[in-house]
Amino acid sequence: MKTAVVILNWNTKDYLRKFLPGLIASTEGLDAEVIVADSASTDGSLEALSREFPEIRQIPLDRNYGFTGGYNRALAQVEADYFVLINSDVEVTPDWLKPLVSWMDSHPKCGACGPKLLSWRERDKFEYAGAAGGLLDRYGYPFCRGRAMQTVEKDEGQYDSPADVFWISGACLMVRSRLWKRLGGLDDRFFAHMEEIDLCWRIQLAGYKVTVIPESAVYHIGGGTLPNESPVKLKLNFRNNLLLLENNLAKTFRAQGYSVEGALGKARRRILVRMLLDGASACTYLVTKKRASYKAVVKAHFEYWKLRRKPSPDEVASQQKEVTIHGWYPGWMVPRALSGRKIKFT
Template sequence: MKTAVVILNWNTRDFLGKFLPPLLDSMPEGAEVIVADSASDDGSRELLASRFPQVRTILLDQNYGFTGGYNRAFEAVCAMEGGEEMEYFVLINSDIEVSKGWLEPLVSWMDTHKDCAACAPKLHSYFEKESFEYAGAAGGHLDRFGYPFCRGRVMKKVEKDCGQYDSPSDVFWATGACLMVRRSAYSGIGGLDARFFAHMEEIDLCWRLQLEGWRICVVPESLVWHVGGGTLPNDSPWKLKLNFRNNLLMLQNNLALTYSLEEIRELTPDKAASKAIRRAASTIRFRMLLDGMSALVYLLTGKKACFKAVWEAHREFRAMGRKPQEERVREYASTHRTIAIPALYPGWIVSESLLRGDGIFEHLRKRI
């Protein structure tokens, strides 16, 4: 088993019944589909046992979320017969439609680009087949305040795929809806941050991988279609809370280290670490101010549940956060000074999107 394609399922029985058969049919030699079930109570386990007895399953005792579930699934796969030979681990949602030949370009890319830790296909909408899908489109970037956007998706604007992103490309992050990761790289950084539970975790993973010198890529020869909202609907206040909270956790995980790579070019390690931590704290405070403005808009427009979600996100961030330690940042900057600095987009994507309207995509293609 060179490649393990793992669905982490929680109460998506109907998606398994619909999308698992074509996924199984698409597997080339050396790849295997495995389903890890997060204690579903909707008949998912019974469906797997009766209709797909050939599929190896991992039965988790509870729902550990996307992060805890996949970390446990990865460990279980490695312990399976044949798991010691696995090189690549594919995280794939149960609401992904694939066609034959989607996996081979990803494997080939990883085989020939040993400095790439993770890659993903282009992500199209299941409902509008020629349009990109919100969750990842043609690969993602992150602006200076931590707002994510994609090639092909900015805020709620989505492009049709006219071949404008048909060349393989380095990106800041790739979608967790369908993501191939190199086993050694995933293990090397400790996998997904379990505190996140769900949402923003793949961006954090990709950022941490880049901080260790790895590349993140999109391989457009591979294409899949995503339903989206299979576990949590897009208007869920809980989903909103997770996004706001985890965005702050992600910034706290990575900003100081990223800034230290800039500062070490001009300063001693001690001064570089101190300045990087101050800069990171300042950016996070400003991001929290922007969040507060969003919360006020929710309140003024009668969306009290959304207002509460942002407030709870900040409260949980303060309780769960881990401030960067100066000693660690200093050591990191001293030992990693030669790697490429993860390229945050220098603008604020929210204001640029509002000002440029549909012209934002052409603007970004010239800058990224």
């Protein structure tokens, strides 16, 4: 099989009913299969699937392993050239899949790609989670072409050419299956949030590109599992941001020509700065009486220290040199975005 389009569902029965028909129709006539993996939902999702979409293959999991563990376990049971990870709250357009497959077929050094992500609620705007491809600044703050902080642009065709970016949103992400397996899939420690950024970073460090294909477009609701204001989501974002920096920074500096010792030292200093910035965020939450958010940041750092796994000198030494990391913004985007200044995308 060429393409497996896999939804990881957890208690989103209504989204499946709403968006599965269009997804199924979009794969007709293609060498593709739609699969639903379920993280032990309790809302009757599997029963509804069996009754209303009996043709859809199901992969039931025994519990909720999160986005990372769920997809790792589900995709271990799937054979295809390309895996597409797609959220249940995504509405696809009729021809969304063909441009992605065509690009991967004709660009063997592209390890992952994805569509332009538009807002389901405001259809002329980009969607917060991925917009027109993701980038990362020097301290690990993610943003997108079309979205910086809370400012989201209208889609006026300004990003309608394919572009190599840092990351593609896990809301709709196509990955070469052999590369997925070689890299070990998603990092289980993340559970959810920023795991796709970590994967895309590792894909680039392996010498492959990550590309957004705007000819393909989908509409994303967002917040289907955790609402944006959730302290749990905030904790996961702060914690996983530190984990992804530790996973990849030293190897990135090594790829740029630093010695092993130099790369490890530079990564440690950069992560320390990020931790201090997180501390400033926590203090701001406390001063503004957002105690739940303050506690989420503190808990994120405690969990990071428990989960962290420092790269060894041998791991860093094995990193191939002269790898180009696309979508790496050399500055700190936060003050620039807050001041309203335009960020130039390269």
